[in-house]
Amino acid sequence: MKVLRREVGGMPLWAIALVIIATLVMAAFLSSASATRGKAPGYTPPSDASAPTIPAPMPLAVFIGDSYTQGAGGNGVKWPTLVGEARGWDVDNLGLGGTGYMKTSDVNGCGRTFCGAYSDVVDEIVGTPSYIFVAGGRNDLSLPLPDIAAAADALFGELRERYPQTKIFVISPWFDDDAPPTELGAAAAAIQAAALQNKVVYLDTGQPLQGRPDLISEDGVHPNADGYRALAAAVQTALDPALAP
Numbered sequence: 001m002k003v004l005r006r007e008v009g010g011m012p013l014w015a016i017a018l019v020i021i022a023t024l025v026m027a028a029f030l031s032s033a034s035a036t037r038g039k040a041p042g043y044t045p046p047s048d049a050s051a052p053t054i055p056a057p058m059p060l061a062v063f064i065g066d067s068y069t070q071g072a073g074g075n076g077v078k079w080p081t082l083v084g085e086a087r088g089w090d091v092d093n094l095g096l097g098g099t100g101y102m103k104t105s106d107v108n109g110c111g112r113t114f115c116g117a118y119s120d121v122v123d124e125i126v127g128t129p130s131y132i133f134v135a136g137g138r139n140d141l142s143l144p145l146p147d148i149a150a151a152a153d154a155l156f157g158e159l160r161e162r163y164p165q166t167k168i169f170v171i172s173p174w175f176d177d178d179a180p181p182t183e184l185g186a187a188a189a190a191i192q193a194a195a196l197q198n199k200v201v202y203l204d205t206g207q208p209l210q211g212r213p214d215l216i217s218e219d220g221v222h223p224n225a226d227g228y229r230a231l232a233a234a235v236q237t238a239l240d241p242a243l244a245p
Helices: 013-036 079-087 118-124 145-162 182-197 225-243
Strands: 060-064 090-093 131-134 167-171 201-203
Touching (some): 060 079, 079 225, 118 145, 131 145, 145 167, 167 182, 167 225, 201 225
Parallel strands (some): 060 131, 131 167, 167 201
């Protein structure tokens, strides 16, 4: 029996198939050699896992308060900065000297022509902070206690409404190295009640400066650098259980 073999251009089909296969094998070899040329033995192309990672932004902590928050007398040392550094926070210090829950200021130390009360500072908060601290109250002592309580209640309510997911802390009012007057204790109780009413955390830090003239600057009122370190330590101690998981 005669076997018929198909031919193309005078070449049998099986020969053409072998040529095609040989060509493909050679192309694959040359491509692999080109990709690895100049690479050390065992070279592995980098994967996405080796790409540099961008660190997450630090949590933002905003501090509202008076000259103690602003850092008057501390030669650059400020308790909000110390707390922020210890916690790994980005700090926005909105403290203004001479101000309070109701008290406004247009005197030196404020740093501006006019400084409003704490509620006026809320509009200066940028973004959505992870933490908000409100400190002070000493400058309000010349004002009626019911008015201080109402102002604190309004402030905490506004902060809670604007920042429902933010952790808000209110720090008990501080005095200098002298024993605090009775009015300060009454104001502290009113501020604490307003904080609880609005579901914000009240931090009772006591009076870290009392009986410690070595922690007071030459003006007799504001803390010195060591005084601000003492305030920061008191805040840290009160803050630890409040931030515990």
